[in-house]
Amino acid sequence: MARKRMCPASIVVLLASTAASVGFAAEVEAYGTTLARYWNQSYPDLSKNRYVPLTQFVGIDATGLGDTPWSLHLFGWGKTDLADQSSPGGKGEGDLTFGYLQYRAPKANAEVQLGRFAAQGAAGLEMVNGLSARADLRGGFTFAFFGGKPVIYDPVGAPQAAPRDFIAGGRLAWRAARYGEIGVSYLQDGTAPKDQPGQPILEDRSRKLLGGDLRLSPHASFDISGRVIYNQKKEDPLSATSKNARLAGQDYAMSWKVTRTIQLSGTYIERNFKDYYAGTNLPALFRQIETEKYKAHSGLLSFGISGPLQVNVDYRKARREGNGDSTRAGAEFRMTSERLKLKSGLAYHRVTATDVPLTGGTVAFYSLSHSEARLWLMHDGGRYFLSLDAVSYSFDDENNPMLNGESKSYLGVASLGFRPGKRVTISGDVSYGMNPLYKKEVRGLLRLDFRFGVGAKGGGK
């Protein structure tokens, strides 16, 4: 499928409006990252590929346009391949990740965004070309709304779909100061296609989701949150299970700061595949099986949450009805030393899973169980900085058809950087690894980060 490109007139308008806006701004910050990458991949069939993509990320934040609360935010990237094609979109491609004008009112946290932006607050995170607004109301109420055309990334070779003509959503909530919040949200993404005589039948990828969320915090140290999402897309009335609203998923999270340094948290999630995947672009992958569900509960105990030494012990037990039970358990140790200007981490996790049936293979079942270990460290001496990161996987069953007979996988990344000035950073990464897809993988990367102007949020966090 041909890639849609911005027409020259749009580019001229965008650049002209950017230049004009920046000229009137009280604070302007331009930032970006230039990446030159190189890597070789050797495949199990002995073929090899060499990739040399150059990528430029660039962004502009211009605030106080004309001494008003308006601001402009742009961010995008472009890539060109100097050797083999490195991504499905072609040897040269690019994208405007976001670009919007924003108004922030001095009262009520009122905010308006116009352009391409990330919309949150309804039933998920959506990229939209359109308008969004939010504000706090009297009496503890708050509302958020967005609408426009969804940002579409054409799937390569995907079957023809109904046009996703619009997307809109909103959330209305009430907040009790300190103690909690309750909200209701709605999202509609596109409309169901209408059959036209003589035309191919289009897949219905529209979504209609109704959500509800709750947060309770009887004490500053204790917090419990929940969210439910119902699928409201109309079903075939002849279906035996036809209902108006069906539970697609629910999430609950609890956290309790036992002391200033110890935190206990837990989650419970449930997904009903038929309704959770309603509207997918990949029905072959995200199958809407009527009876299949996924349920999981997890716990995390953290020691030293605000100190230089931190230990996290975590556990998750999950059940996917089609594939059986799995557990993931492990621990992570993190250390920060301001004196040595050092951060480091060490983690080990074990995943134990029920054997999965294999249809038409050389074995009847295969195992998904594996172990993973990771060690990393960073030293930032100001003018110079370096980091090391090593991760390894050990798989229980090399008969797993996904593993190409390999029982191990590992990757190591070493990075060294230099700051010639406050606003510019140059760094280089080298990585070496082996995994079931690539017998041997060697990568090199050169990175130039820059940030000019004023107004860095949170010190560049």
Next chain:
Amino acid sequence: MKAWKSSPLLVFGLALCLGFLSACSLLSPETSFAPTHPEQLGPGRPMCSSCHESEPFAGARKPYSAFDHTPAFLKDHGLAAGRDAGTCASCHGQSFCADCHSGKTMIPPAVLLGNRPDRTMPHPAAYLSTHQIEGKLDPARCYTCHGRANNQRCAACHR
């Protein structure tokens, strides 16, 4: 009557329009929270409650401790971001979120930020070789970001 039943969005839109019409009288008189944090933050993950004791965060109407960047907060930050994106924006620019949550991420975050192993990445190094196993265990987690509209990379192999 049928149109009302078939499109809750229409009802929702009309309700919002009515809300806008009376917006001036409905808006909260509280001052908006600062668009940027007034002081540079120290290294490491910030704990808001270490400086802001017990006062509620104006606008968010919840204690600062609710935004402490504990391991649990980082793991489940989606719920908080959905409710209080403006609070996140006091410290994080939109591009910070886009490092991981852009619809069409050109470079895996673990490669883009290979010099920042301290940041939690959605797809750690060599994830391509293990994603099939993770997908078998929990495909719904993939669907949080992939499989709706931004699936160009998935569709290259999964047809």
